[in-house]
Amino acid sequence: MLNKNIIEKVIDRALSNGADFAELFVENTFNSTIAFNDGKTKQNVVGNDYGAGVRVFYGHTAIYAYTNDLSEEALLNAADAVSKAAKGGNIIASIDLTKKEMENIHPIEIPNNTITKKDKIDFIKKVNEASRGYSDQISQVDIRFMEKIQHVMIANSEGLQVEDDRNYSRVYVSSIASNGTEKQVGGEGPGRFAGYEFFNSINPTELGMETARVAVTMLNADYAPSGKFPVVIDNGFGGVIFHEACGHSLETTAVAKGASVFAGKMGEKIAFDGLTAIDDGTMPNEWGSENIDDEGMQTKRTMLIENGILKSYMVDKMGSIKTGFARTGSGRRQSYKFAPASRMRNTYIANGNDNFDEMIASIDEGIYAAKMGGGSVSPGTGDFNFSVGEGYMIRNGKIAEPVRGATLIGNGADALLKISMISNNMAMAQGMCGSVSGSIPTNVGQPAIKIDEIIVGGRN
Amino acid sequence: MYTKEFQTIFAYAKDKVDETEILLSAGNSFSVKINEQNVESFNYADSKGIGVRVIKSGKVGYAYTEKFDEETFKHIVDEAIENAKYTENDDIVKMDNYQKNTDSPNVYSKELDKVDVTDKIQLAKDLEKYAKEADKRVFNVPYAVYADGKNYSRIANSQGLDKEDTQNYAYAYVGVLSAEDDDKRMGIDFHITRDFCEFDPLKMATVSVKKSTDLLNGKPAETGKHAVVFNSEMMATMLATFSGIFNAKSIQEGRSLLKGKIGQKVANEKVSIVDDGLHPNGFSTSAFDSEGYPTEKTVLIENGVLKSYLHNTITARKDGAKSTGNGSRGYKGTLGISTSNFLIEAGEHKETDLFTKHAKIIEIVSLQGMHSGANAISGDFSLGAQGFLWKNGKRMHSLKPFTVSGNFLQMLSGVEAIADNFKFDMSSNGASSVLIKELNISG
Numbered sequence: 072m073l074n075k076n077i078i079e080k081v082i083d084r085a086l087s088n089g090a091d092f093a094e095l096f097v098e099n100t101f102n103s104t105i106a107f108n109d110g111k112t113k114q115n116v117v118g119n120d121y122g123a124g125v126r127v128f129y130g131h132t133a134i135y136a137y138t139n140d141l142s143e144e145a146l147l148n149a150a151d152a153v154s155k156a157a158k159g160g161n162i163i164a165s166i167d168l169t170k171k172e173m174e175n176i177h178p179i180e181i182p183n184n185t186i187t188k189k190d191k192i193d194f195i196k197k198v199n200e201a202s203r204g205y206s207d208q209i210s211q212v213d214i215r216f217m218e219k220i221q222h223v224m225i226a227n228s229e230g231l232q233v234e235d236d237r238n239y240s241r242v243y244v245s246s247i248a249s250n251g252t253e254k255q256v257g258g259e260g261p262g263r264f265a266g267y268e269f270f271n272s273i274n275p276t277e278l279g280m281e282t283a284r285v286a287v288t289m290l291n292a293d294y295a296p297s298g299k300f301p302v303v304i305d306n307g308f309g310g311v312i313f314h315e316a317c318g319h320s321l322e323t324t325a326v327a328k329g330a331s332v333f334a335g336k337m338g339e340k341i342a343f344d345g346l347t348a349i350d351d352g353t354m355p356n357e358w359g360s361e362n363i364d365d366e367g368m369q370t371k372r373t374m375l376i377e378n379g380i381l382k383s384y385m386v387d388k389m390g391s392i393k394t395g396f397a398r399t400g401s402g403r404r405q406s407y408k409f410a411p412a413s414r415m416r417n418t419y420i421a422n423g424n425d426n427f428d429e430m431i432a433s434i435d436e437g438i439y440a441a442k443m444g445g446g447s448v449s450p451g452t453g454d455f456n457f458s459v460g461e462g463y464m465i466r467n468g469k470i471a472e473p474v475r476g477a478t479l480i481g482n483g484a485d486a487l488l489k490i491s492m493i494s495n496n497m498a499m500a501q502g503m504c505g506s507v508s509g510s511i512p513t514n515v516g517q518p519a520i521k522i523d524e525i526i527v528g529g530r531n
Numbered sequence: 532m533y534t535k536e537f538q539t540i541f542a543y544a545k546d547k548v549d550e551t552e553i554l555l556s557a558g559n560s561f562s563v564k565i566n567e568q569n570v571e572s573f574n575y576a577d578s579k580g581i582g583v584r585v586i587k588s589g590k591v592g593y594a595y596t597e598k599f600d601e602e603t604f605k606h607i608v609d610e611a612i613e614n615a616k617y618t619e620n621d622d623i624v625k626m627d628n629y630q631k632n633t634d635s636p637n638v639y640s641k642e643l644d645k646v647d648v649t650d651k652i653q654l655a656k657d658l659e660k661y662a663k664e665a666d667k668r669v670f671n672v673p674y675a676v677y678a679d680g681k682n683y684s685r686i687a688n689s690q691g692l693d694k695e696d697t698q699n700y701a702y703a704y705v706g707v708l709s710a711e712d713d714d715k716r717m718g719i720d721f722h723i724t725r726d727f728c729e730f731d732p733l734k735m736a737t738v739s740v741k742k743s744t745d746l747l748n749g750k751p752a753e754t755g756k757h758a759v760v761f762n763s764e765m766m767a768t769m770l771a772t773f774s775g776i777f778n779a780k781s782i783q784e785g786r787s788l789l790k791g792k793i794g795q796k797v798a799n800e801k802v803s804i805v806d807d808g809l810h811p812n813g814f815s816t817s818a819f820d821s822e823g824y825p826t827e828k829t830v831l832i833e834n835g836v837l838k839s840y841l842h843n844t845i846t847a848r849k850d851g852a853k854s855t856g857n858g859s860r861g862y863k864g865t866l867g868i869s870t871s872n873f874l875i876e877a878g879e880h881k882e883t884d885l886f887t888k889h890a891k892i893i894e895i896v897s898l899q900g901m902h903s904g905a906n907a908i909s910g911d912f913s914l915g916a917q918g919f920l921w922k923n924g925k926r927m928h929s930l931k932p933f934t935v936s937g938n939f940l941q942m943l944s945g946v947e948a949i950a951d952n953f954k955f956d957m958s959s960n961g962a963s964s965v966l967i968k969e970l971n972i973s974g
Contacts, residue, residue: 099598102863105617106865108784109784111620112617112618112619112620113618113619114591114593114618114620114865115592115614115615115617115618116593116594116595116614116863116865117593117594117610117614118594118595118596118607118863119595119597119603120863121596121597121598122578122597130569131566131569132569132570132571132573133572133573134570134572134573134574135572135573135574135575136576137576137577138576138578139577139578139579139597139598139599140577140599141598145577149575149577153573156570156573188614188616192617210785211784211785211786247785247786247908253909254788254906254909255908255909256908297754297755297934297972297973298754298973328566328671328673329670329671330671330673330708408576410572410574444903445900445902445903446900446903447899447900449717449899451706451708451717452708452715452716452717454899454915455899455915456899456903456904456915456934457900457903457904458900458904475911476906476911476936477913478903478904478913478915478936480932480933480934482932526932526934526973526974527934528904528914528915528933528935528936528971528973529913529936529971529973530913530936530937530971
């Protein structure tokens, strides 16, 4: 994208007023989205995201500037802007970049944007037909078919220069069931850090039917009760509870400022003994995987919590400077429009030893959350909320009638300690996680877990 | 600005398509964040992008780029044509040289562009300093931020429409964490303006600290049905979350409960809801929308009766209505519909009067989970909330986080009183404090 000589000049210029570190991030991204609803291909967009960001550090200060103009002049202007703001850093002599060959641990078979639009639309139509065929109550099916190839180049004043091509593929399906007066939604959004082979690996008919099944089940369900209940949260997107309730508070962005409930707790017991949680960028072609993070570091598998003991935070470069903990390859960003920050990759609770049926059998009256919706957390207080996408009552140790409209709220540190059983059916699901450095692909995951008591916000 | 770029695209597209529209957006922005009286981060942005929308044989295709050169411009026109081929839309799409708005809203301040960077940094430092000094229980100020920006947009089409607009803005916010015993609560205050002198860091810091400390050591909320007051910010948040029910596209696609209800009573008669693209105090004010269509004030609900939906020219043509100037897209996106300055009209009550109307009222001052716990299609919501218990007009104590659930349309029907303390939030949604007869609380 840029020749080495220009990259070196830009980094040298960024360092020229004194700085501890300088970095150049360059991106050229292909994006394609097909939007389908009402049984028709309604919108087709392709586009090109293109730009560069220059970052310098001095002390605990980070300065970032970005531009869409990749001419030498514009890049030097951006470097001047950050350099002028950097005062009192060290003077680093001019740098000499060495291009690092990156190990590609997530090989792809069919690069995105090489398959015809017709093939993609055929796939979409199969999903649509399967959903509508499931029930007369399905009144609308929305499908978004997304492909992305993000080419990145990262170079810094430590002499690093590295590039990667990242292929992302995802399809999001949302089926609406209606009985004339009420409407309910069922959604699934499978995705991989992979090329078109991902779409070949999923069955569009099953995907369409599954979203329809959830929508119809919830349409014909009564409202969830209100109050405190024991809850079993099943695998897959159920992992959003750990993501929201604990994951964000383990990012150094929150920890470094002391604005996390887990700050200063390294090596301490913060969860139930049986709980082990991992954030892993190395899982082959998973949605949140990477070869390198957006600071150019090789990705890693990071043990966050082992048998209830806090083992590591998720650490980016500035987080490492501020907290003293080693980097974990967790510096991520949506695009050149964001400075990187410590973020999650594929984050999951590891399998435990409990049996799912025994978990359900242990509850007289409670909620079984078969599928979770989204959620959010305030990292400073640890308060979280998340919605149940497909829920059922548990009565006398058995899964009973479906219930809808439940939101679960609680406090992360507290909820971790209230997990009392962990099953062995770990599965992951895909999401887009929004935070300071933008919206990025992450996997959440867990086996089914039992939380002894949580506030359920229903209506009955 | 960018006339050469527009000419290049129009010239290349001319013989290949029936109609072409070009949307350009360019701007710069700045932000500074303070931690422990040091600059934690500075961000400078200089960005631009161009999107084309073409009509060929009645079908629409889109493409965009952030890379500005002749070869790429030609490439996106070709891509847009290719995309149009695979569109199966049966909507009738046209472009036109829409008239100019007679009102020209004031959305740019030359003075704001001249503010010195050291003053901006000082403002953010003061936010943090005053917040820390305000109360011993404050243990962290995770957000002390100042930001500003300037955006230029231009839209032109092959029917001769060519409109441009330059806007700027500045905002600041401060978020504090306070603690007492084991309980931690957050409070945030913000201000958005085009007049830098309006920023009052001491006031903002004091307000955010009070928001945080007032919530400390809450008692559990009693599970059951309660009368509820949403403060003005949270009422604006609720309104924004469910704004999609007025979207004509959603209605035509069968996703809104307001389908077929024009002229019917859908809310209490005290409720009037308006979208006003020309509101003098809103920050979504512009003379034209993303199709270049003139914006206006659109009354959606008047005294409880549904009067109109929000339209772009495509949905309007389908309904035999006029566009309300709510066509919306960024250069990367496709044409949809969105609100501009969206508000519920103020009432006549003093805010404190609202709390005297029931013996027991729960006041909601914070909501969580709007993107997950609110179903914009069914109107159902179940949200994390924080607030206070009021008895006989007196604020008794704060509450531990609880949930509030109900249905948005039923909530509008249950409006009992609206206060006179109208305020816009950061995203140009405006409301006053509103008393609702009954919602479900779980604590």
